[in-house]
Amino acid sequence: MSTPRPSTTPTRPVLPAPPLPAAGAGWALLFDVDGTLLDFADDPGSVRVSPALLALLHDVHAATEGAMALVSGRELDDLDRLFERPRWAAIGLHGLELRQASGSFRRVIVPQAGQDHMHREVRALAARFEGVQVEDKQLAVALHCRRAPEQLARLHGAASELMARLPGYELQPGHQVLEFKPAGMDKGRAVTELLQRAPFAGRTPVYLGDDLTDEHAFDAVNRRGGFSIRIGEREPSAAHFTLPGPAATEAWLTRVLHALTHGAPTHARLPHGGPARQP
Numbered sequence: 001m002s003t004p005r006p007s008t009t010p011t012r013p014v015l016p017a018p019p020l021p022a023a024g025a026g027w028a029l030l031f032d033v034d035g036t037l038l039d040f041a042d043d044p045g046s047v048r049v050s051p052a053l054l055a056l057l058h059d060v061h062a063a064t065e066g067a068m069a070l071v072s073g074r075e076l077d078d079l080d081r082l083f084e085r086p087r088w089a090a091i092g093l094h095g096l097e098l099r100q101a102s103g104s105f106r107r108v109i110v111p112q113a114g115q116d117h118m119h120r121e122v123r124a125l126a127a128r129f130e131g132v133q134v135e136d137k138q139l140a141v142a143l144h145c146r147r148a149p150e151q152l153a154r155l156h157g158a159a160s161e162l163m164a165r166l167p168g169y170e171l172q173p174g175h176q177v178l179e180f181k182p183a184g185m186d187k188g189r190a191v192t193e194l195l196q197r198a199p200f201a202g203r204t205p206v207y208l209g210d211d212l213t214d215e216h217a218f219d220a221v222n223r224r225g226g227f228s229i230r231i232g233e234r235e236p237s238a239a240h241f242t243l244p245g246p247a248a249t250e251a252w253l254t255r256v257l258h259a260l261t262h263g264a265p266t267h268a269r270l271p272h273g274g275p276a277r278q279p
């Protein structure tokens with residue numbers, strides 16, 4: 001009988017749950033939306049924010065003196081619709097749009113001819129794949145496979161080939177989705193931009209995200225000694241902490257709010273509220 005060989009694949013120790021802050025710790029909280037704050041749904045237009053989550057986010061916004069932001073692949077208009085038009089800082093379209101806490105806003109500008117060409121090509125591609133849903137986000141287009149998951153691998157192959165005819169654009173894969181967007185901006189760059197301004201500057205950034213696009217933001221936050229929290233089990237990830245899903249995000253955030261305003265139990269708190277330890 002042969003002895004089983006030890007695996008040569010390095011396995012990462014299970015990530016710990018994130019800590020809680022000390023009362024008044026200078027945390028800045030940054031949230032990805034789909035898969036982090038909200039459960040996935042078949043139709044991107046059908047997701048809803050519960051009144052309890054909305055109230056919690058407003059309280060966290062107040063407890064952090066405005067140092068809270070949504071960081072999403074959705075358009076800012078869509079985020080504003082979902083979250084009932086808050087005045088929070090927000091990053092949309094994976095960094096192509098950014099609204100500072102002050103309300104100042106910037107959006108990446110690209111030539112209209114290139115945009116029209118991208119839209120035409122991507123729609124023609126989608127038409128070849130039954131069950132694939134097109135989400136038109138103007139600057140970007142997402143092709144969703146949640147209703148036809150069997151199409152994803154072939155669609156990915158065809159989309160990669162199409163990229164050769166879309167100079168200046170890049171492909172952003174995500175959960176059951178492939179997105180076509182102007183190249184050169186990502187969540188990490190946009191988060192870095194956001195963290196340079198008040199009320200984020202000087203605070204410890206805490207980023208929660210579940211998807212590949214969030215890895216850029218994890219790197220940005222790790223470089224600044226912050227806390228990177230992966231929602232779910234996707235590997236590999238640069239995150240240092242993990243929570244299992246949106247329900248756990250909401251439960252942890254409730255405890256964070258309490259800790260920020262009243263103090264956390266000592267066993268759950270980091271000395272001085274940071275910086276992040278490396279697992």
Ligand SMILES: O=P(O)(O)OC[C@H]1O[C@H](O[C@H]2O[C@H](CO)[C@@H](O)[C@H](O)[C@H]2O)[C@H](O)[C@@H](O)[C@@H]1O
Nearest residue numbers: 033034040041042044072073074146175176177
């Ligand atoms: O960065 P995020 O806030 O996580 O946004 C990423 C994409 O989220 C949405 O798609 C995802 O959620 C949908 C609704 O649950 C789901 O149907 C889809 O399969 C997921 O990929 C959104 O529609 C995209 O525009 C965002 O880029």
